Amino acid sequence: MPETTHVLIVGGGYVGMYSALRLQRRLRRELARGEVRVTVVDPQSYMTYQPFLPEAAAGNVEPRHVVVPLRRVLRRCTILNGRVIAIDHAARRATVRVEGAGRSPDGDRELSYDRLVVGAGSISRLLPVPGLAECGIGFKTAAEAVYLRNHVLGQMDVAESTHDERARRRALNFVFVGGGFAGVEALAELADMSRDACKWYRTIEPSDLRWHLIEATGRILPEVGEEMGRWTIEELRRDGVDVRLDTLVKSAEDQHIVLSDGTEFDAGTLVWTAGVKPNPVVRDTDLPVDEKGRLKATADLTVEGVPDAYTAGDVAAVPDLTRPGEYCAPNAQHAVRQARRLADNLVADLRGRPRKPYEHRYVGSVAGLGLHKGVANVYGLKIRGLPAWFMHRTYHLSRVPTVNRKARITADWTLGLFFPREIISLGEEHEPRQEFELAAGRQDDGKS
Structure with missing residues (x-):
């Protein structure tokens, strides 16, 4: 091992955080003596x-409780916010490229390393759906989750306040594209929330929501099996959700949705x-990628044919x-376990020991469908309704990193x-300077 071995970890998600956490524990002495240095880079x-x-x-759940501060859990690592x-x-x-520096070359910095993750x-x-980039939103980040909550409630506020029937119908139409976990669970939870909120709106009934x-x-939900997927469709339709299979969104221009079925x-x-x-x-690297743009990996979680490079996850x-x-499969269950095996193999390389391959049989999946409803298929055992919802919450609570987050989520529940x-819709948090700019504009008008 050189005098100081620098391990660079690209990404602070499941793979990045869990592999760094494992390295932090396994290399405690080396980190303390300065023989190993670990840097995690994430925006x-x-x-x-x-x-x-x-x-x-x-x-x-409070949005801040579903995120884990990297600097708090990775105290022996260097955290660099950038891309x-x-x-x-x-x-x-x-x-x-350091966040906040824009696209100026002055914001770029070079990092040398010895081992790469x-x-x-x-x-x-x-x-390439017309209008998608202008009016669509994803569901992968806490910011998107907060925005959607505020947006859905804000749309209900619009529907309650307008006399324009077309604007009202548009506000109360909510479209989710994709029948995987993210789409189904997000739709089910937000639909459940909006139905509860209807009791506080004089002119909106749950049946008005589309x-x-x-x-x-x-x-949908192929991970829970065909039978549980069909049951989920039936449950969603009982709750008034329009589920359309074998259907594509052809256009979304000006918030006008056109589907492939006409x-x-x-x-x-x-x-x-x-x-x-x-x-x-990964396209801007000299590392090998496959036809889908993924890094070519070995079962040992190293990059195929490349020394000192490791990879895992999506x-x-x-x-x-x-x-x-x-x-x-690109899911959290594999990513977390791969991260730990990757870290162990990296430590084995540093200490001159043999690596071990990653092997884990997928045990099944659980999904929440709103309060007190869920679906699960674990070790072939098919569960639905309240027991599946309880299993969903219990399983994921056990997997949330740190006792701090577990306690806060339990308190929220x-x-x-x-x-x-x-x-309450706090839409202003997405445009916090709007009121200030309005005041500045009025002040200018007063001067003129």
Whole structure:
């Protein structure tokens, strides 16, 4: 080992945070003596526990409680807030664009390293749908969850206040594209919240709300199995959700939704959760990628054919040893376990010991469908309704990092037993200077 080995971790999500946390524990002495240095680079200073984003959007959980501050849990690591825009692994050098510096070259800095971990995750996979970029929003971050909560309540405020029937119908139409976990759980939680909120609106009944789930394939929630997927569709439809399978969004210009089955309507909300793709940062590297843009990985979680480089999670094509010829699914269950194995293998390399391959059989999935409703398929055991909802909450609470976050989420749920959810839309937080700019404009008018 050189005098100081610098480990650079690209990404602070599941792979980045959990691998750094493992390295922090396994290399405690080396870090203390300065023999190893670990740097984590991510645009955000926190890791988001995404399975709880739907509950954060619905107001069941405080959004700050579903994120984990990297500086608090990775005290022996250096946290650099920025975006890796290029990697020259042959030279062991990465280019980082520091957040807030804009796109000016002055905001870029070079980082040299000895070992590289790429866990940059994924981004939303968009299709060339006219109008999507202008009016759509994803559901991968805490900011998007907060925005959607405020937006849905804000649309209800619009519907309550306007006399324009067309504007009212548009405000009360909510479209979610994608029948995976993100789309189904977010829709179910927000629909549940909006129905509860109707009691505080004089002119809005739950039947006035129009929730649409658009899925391009013939099924939803494939991870829980076909039977549980069909039950979920039936449950959503009983709650008034318009579920359309084998359907595409053809256009969304000017908030006018056109579907492939010929249906057209106006909608003030369009949430896009139709799949993900690897973070494009891997395109600006000299590391090998496959036809889907994923880093080519070995079962040892190293980059194929490249020394001193490791990868895991959504950004990597990791062979699934339990299903020869296939790759591990891009989900949190694999990412967390891969991160720990990756860190152990990196430590083994530093200490001259053999690496071990990653092998984990997928045990199943759980999903929440609003308060007191859920669906699960675990070890082939199919569960639905209240027991599945309880299992969903219990499982994910056990997986949230740090006792601090577990306690805060439990407190949020406990308070929810005694007090109703808030129905306040704080839309101003997305444009905090709007009132100030209005005042400045009025002041200018006064001078003129």
